[in-house]
Structure formats: structure tokens, C-alpha cells
Amino acid sequence: MLRGVRSVRQGKVFTCGEVIGHPDGDPLWPGRAPARREMTVDKDSYVRGDMAPLPGGAEFADDRIDMFLQGSTQFDALGHVWYDDQLWNGYPASGTVGGLRKASILPVAQRGVVGRGILLDMATYMGKPYLEKGDLFGLEDLLDCAKRQGVTIEKHDILCLRLGFLQLLRVQGPELFYQDFLEPGLTYSPELVDWFYEMEIPCLSTDTISNETELDPAIGVQIPLHCALMRNLGVTFNEVCNFEALAQDSQADGQWDFLYAAAPLKVAEAAGAPVNVLAIK
Template sequence: MTSAPDLTELLADSPSNWGKWGPDDQVGSLNYLTAEQVLAGAALIRKGELFTLQRLIGDPKGDPVWPGRSPATREVVFDESSWDEGGDGPAFPGGLHYADDKIDAFLQGSTQYDALGHVWYDGKIWNGYDARTTIGKLEQASVEPIAERGIAGRAVLLDMARYFGADALPARQTFDHTDLEKCAEAQGITIRPRDILIIRTNHLELFFQQGEAFYDGFCEPGLVYSPELVEWFQRMEIPNLVTDTIANEVTHDPNNGVALVLHNALMRNLGVAFTEICDLEKLAADCAEDKTYEFFYVAAPLKINGASGAPVNPVVLK
């Protein structure tokens, strides 16, 4: 059996945006989202209708997470029983009672933004920062600069599940930039430079149907690496890739056996922001009904110092 190539070899000639926005940049291709892009997105608001894209944390039906990560757990600290006889509820003047709780969660265990320093190879993260700056916390290219900046602009939904005639795309199904363009054409829209791309597969519906069996031979569907796809992302100046899967791309590339190639080719090398585990079902249904697949997208992950990712509840306005 032929071993998978090293990413250093596979991406040796891959495009890079390192240094494009200066040696200290930490938000990468989000720099493409200028005031002009924000205004262009805002101009698409016609109905005044909002769609939130975060999946529920602590869903009674289960939380889909990357294998090896555990779903968030919520712990009650105080509730009404805390003031029963023998309880430990604090006393406040006037008799106030309250509920309080906390969660224990992977920061990337729900709908979230990756930091640009989340993945790397060859000892370098985004913009050429030394990978040893990740030790203890991300000193460079953490999620904090993305959270501080915020994300807003014109976005397009590419409903790949409907395009391929499937309720949910199965494991291992791949598609590329030419399929994205064909899907856009079928929907009556054009992907423009600097668009935020939102890709629907509805693959996580299989998680809710299958339970733990979903993880057997885990390999999500999604975009698959090619030099042409990476060049297209660079030429189109795509700032943000948003999907409803756990990892935004086919997990193991069927052409070379490498895991998460696009995390490196797009995020590490081009600085494309990745947003994962979104719930696109209400939005997709509305788009199918009104035939409007372009809209205003706005998001800001939680500001967490030195973190490799952070939860987010993106909002689409139509």
C-alpha cells in the first residue's frame, strides 16, 4: 500500500498569501471583507428576516463532534432546589433566588470559527509564524483577532445536497469548485469575488439518524483538494468558508490519502477563515422557497485569549 504524501510535498507549489497583509497579520483573507463588501451585503436585506446558523449546544438528540472530542456537558450550579432545606443557595436581601449553570466544552465542539493557527505543517502556522508559538496558547493567529474584527459581507448559499438530488450527502462524496459554480448557476446566482461561501450537505442529519454508528469509518463529504481548486479560492479572494459539516472538507482525500488537506492549503496558506458545524436547514428551506440564495451574513466568534477556535452563532439577514 502506497503511503500518503507529506503535506510539505503535496503543497510544495500551492499558492500562499503569507505577507500579503504584512508580517503581523492574523486574520488573513478576512481582510478582503472591506467596508465595500459589508455595504454590498447589507444592500441585500429585503425581507428583514433573520436566520441563526448555530447548532444547539446540549441538543437532547446529541451533539455531533469531531471523533475524539466529547460533546459539551452542562452542570447546574444553582436552581430552586438550592434554597430547599439544607440547600446551599446564598441569601440575598429581599429573598432573590436564581438559576446558574456552566458548561465544559471543546471550543470547537459546536458551531465555531477556527483560528488561523489551528492547523499547520512543516513547523509554520499562518503567515509564517513559528508553530512553537502555539505552546500553552496561540500567541499568534488565535481566534481572538478574528473575534475582535468580526465578519460581515455578501454570502451565497450553495445547496449541494439539493443540487445532487439528495436529502443528505453520504460519507466520502466529494465535489470541487466547478461543482460549486454549477450549483450556483442552477440556483440562478453567480459566485462573485470576495463572497462568503456557505455550503450545505445536510450530512449531519445522518448523525441524528444513526447515532454512534455515524462515526464508523468516519469520512465526511465535502470539497476535495486539487491545485485548481486552491488557485480558484485565491483568484476569487474567498474570505470565509462556512459549512454544515464538522471539518468543511472530505476528511480523507481519496486521491492521496492525506487528512484535511484544505485546512492547510486554504486556511494555513491562504488565510481563509473556516466556520464549521452550522445548521443550514431553515435557511436552505427558505432559499428554496423564495429562490434567493444571496444575502447578508454577519458573525463574531467569542473573544477568547489564545484560543484555537471559539463558538459562534452566525446570522443571515434576507
């Protein structure tokens, strides 16, 4: 954390959370419904006579939201994905029935995730404004991108990757964006997993929904990094970030490291929770 604090040199603050309930649509994993926000009290409540002004004349507005906890910028719980009937740390998968009694989002939320963040602009590195379906990269690309940006990835850094893919939702519209949906991104390799282990990377954060390409074409396995990094190593996954403003500023001033600070909502027994990530330079 103190290395992250030492990265604060300019006093610039960037919020990297997506807008929940965006009028042009939320970036969602296919099959999840968008957030629905509704007013429960507003001026019409008083006009209709459903509500009376408070003593002294004050009135107020109130609203509620119905959403998937992983339906916007969010953290996965360590128990979100498993295989062989075991979660992270060997907890039984049966402990997820009705709610995650182990490895839920709550311990992450209670502690928060704070440290030195490193942003790697993978889209720019690959010569594109944003990556598209089928664009893949691996460990060598990560290291080469960092070298080109002139930044050194150190032990315990929080790795943030800008792909720009979710910006296509605004450019293309939902129908084309979700057609034959396949996110670009990081692909599995034993070398990549070993590097995460040796570098003790605590958190992988990207501006995609899955933090990896969903079906790895080389091995034919779906979400292998969720299994190899999250389930096996305990790497937290922060997904659906918006790094556009941060990347533009970093391209301009050449500073790619920052204080990363995030605390997902404290939801008991949940498999994930929304978060608004702060990047402070």
C-alpha cells in the first residue's frame, strides 16, 4: 500500500467505475439483465397526495435499484468460480448453496484492495483504439507493453489492463456488440500463471467483463484464468472498469503507476459486488 501512496505525485483523481443504468445500456455478461432503478418517492408523490410534506415543509425523493451484483464494475468473490467441487483454499463447493458461506465477497469488502496500480494500455500497444473479438495476448505482450511504456512491474502491484473493448458497446450498439459474443483478452499459459505466483500479484483489473477471453482457443477451456489465478492462487478479479480517462492522461504525462483503491459493497454471502475504483496519481 505504501508503494501506492508514493505513486501519488500530481493529485489527480480518476474514478474507473461504469455508470449503472446507463441510458445507452450497461456492459453485461450475456444473460444478465440490466439494472432497473425506480423512484419510490418523488414530487408526483406529493402532488397525488400519496405523501405529505414533513413538519416544516420539506419534501424528499427516494429510489431503489434491482440489479445483478456483477452487472457493472465489480469484484468477484474468491468463491465465484470453482472446479473439482472445491473453491479457493479447498472450501467445498457445496458451501455456495443459498449463499457463499466461505470465500464470499465480504472479506474482500471489509479489507478493501489498496496498492500500487500499473496500467498497461494493451489496445494502444497492439495498434488499435480498442481491441475487438478475437484479439488475444499473453505474458510476453504484457511485459513488452510495460517496457514500451517505460514502467516496471514490481512485486505486489495491482495489474490493470486497458483493452477498450467495452467502448464498442457505445460505438456499435448492443445488437452488433453482443452478436457472436467473444471478448478479447489475456490467454492462459503455465508461464503466465507462474509469473503471477512469483510476482505475488494480488489483483487483476481490466475493462472487460471477464478479465480474459472466455474460451481459450489454444486449450479449449472456458475461463481458465478464473480457475488458475482466482481459484488456485487467490488473485482477486476486478472487472468492467473504465480506464479511458486514466489511459488518456497517462499517455499525456507518461505516468502509468498510481494509488489504486477499491472497496466493493459489503454484501453478506455474495459471489461479487459493485465497486467504484479510484486511481490517484
